[in-house]
Amino acid sequence: MAQYQVSARRIDSHGSEATTKEARIVLDTDVAGRLDAFNPAELLLAAVAACMIKGIERVTPTLKFDLRGVEVRLHGERQDSPPKMLSITYELVFDTDETDQRLDLLHKNVRRYGTISNTVAAALELEGTIGRKA
Numbered sequence: 001m002a003q004y005q006v007s008a009r010r011i012d013s014h015g016s017e018a019t020t021k022e023a024r025i026v027l028d029t030d031v032a033g034r035l036d037a038f039n040p041a042e043l044l045l046a047a048v049a050a051c052m053i054k055g056i057e058r059v060t061p062t063l064k065f066d067l068r069g070v071e072v073r074l075h076g077e078r079q080d081s082p083p084k085m086l087s088i089t090y091e092l093v094f095d096t097d098e099t100d101q102r103l104d105l106l107h108k109n110v111r112r113y114g115t116i117s118n119t120v121a122a123a124l125e126l127e128g129t130i131g132r133k134a
Contacts, residue, residue: 041085044120045074048088051116059109065102069095069133088120090128103130 008018008027015037016027028037038046049072060067071093077086092110094103107130111117120126 041076041078044085045076045088047116048072048090048120048126049074051114052090052092052110055110055114055117056106059106059113063102063106063109065096065106066098067094067096071133085124087125087127090126092128092130093133094130095133103132 004020006018006020008016010016010029014030014034016029018025018027026037027043028034028039033039052072053070056067056070059065073091073093075089077088078084079086092107094106096103098106107128111121117126
């Protein structure tokens with residue numbers, strides 16, 4: 001069973017930082033917000049995106065899928081009272097010459113085997129589409 005460790009600490013009233021392994025990320029914990037850091041909702045969206053991209057990296061060699069690149073675009077809907085995320089929608093934009101059927105197969109694998117996306121999907125509506133880079 002995999003286990004993960006993250007530590008976070010308050011820097012001041014404008015922000016905090018989280019660390020794991022040799023990595024550090026600045027957190028927007030300022031009540032007024034800040035432009036140079038991810039707030040908690042944006043971190044959740046980024047975690048879903050990272051999970052999907054990591055899943056794509058894991059499955060493309062198995063499927064012998066020719067991929068030049070991928071972009072994940074996410075949108076989260078938050079309710080104010082009580083505060084919670086209601087839904088996340090995403091678009092996976094692939095740079096590839098693979099067929100539509102192969103794109104669908106890749107999308108199904110990403111959705112089926114994503115640890116973070118499966119966890120989030122159990123808690124809220126997670127829906128998305130796939131497309132091609134123009």
